[in-house]
Amino acid sequence: MNSVDRVKVVSELYELLNEYACKRDLPVDESTANFFEKVKRCCDLLDLDYDECKKEFGLKESHEFLGK
Structure with a gap:
């Protein structure tokens, strides 16, 4: 992936x-x-x-809120 495409993906993630x-x-x-x-x-x-990204940004799926 070229740098322009990477910037677009970073923007989407943001x-x-x-x-x-x-x-x-x-x-x-x-x-x-x-x-x-x-x-x-x-x-x-x-x-x-992916898991580290979720951890770093505090992203929790519904089952994680429910303690399952």
């Missing part, structure tokens, strides 16, 4: 993180239904560790 911060306490809607899949895709494209 937007997703902002969206999470704004909507994390709201019910899941159409725009947030695939949030974690999109984050994983960005991490894969940028060669980032």
Whole structure:
């Protein structure tokens, strides 16, 4: 992936993180239904560790809130 494409993916990941911060306490809607899949895709494209990224940014899926 060239540097321009990487910047686009970083921008997408940044937007997703902002969206999470704004909507994390709201019910899941159409725009947030695939949030974690999109984050994983960005991490894969940028060669980032998905679990470490979730940990670093405090991203928790619903089952993690419920303690399952």
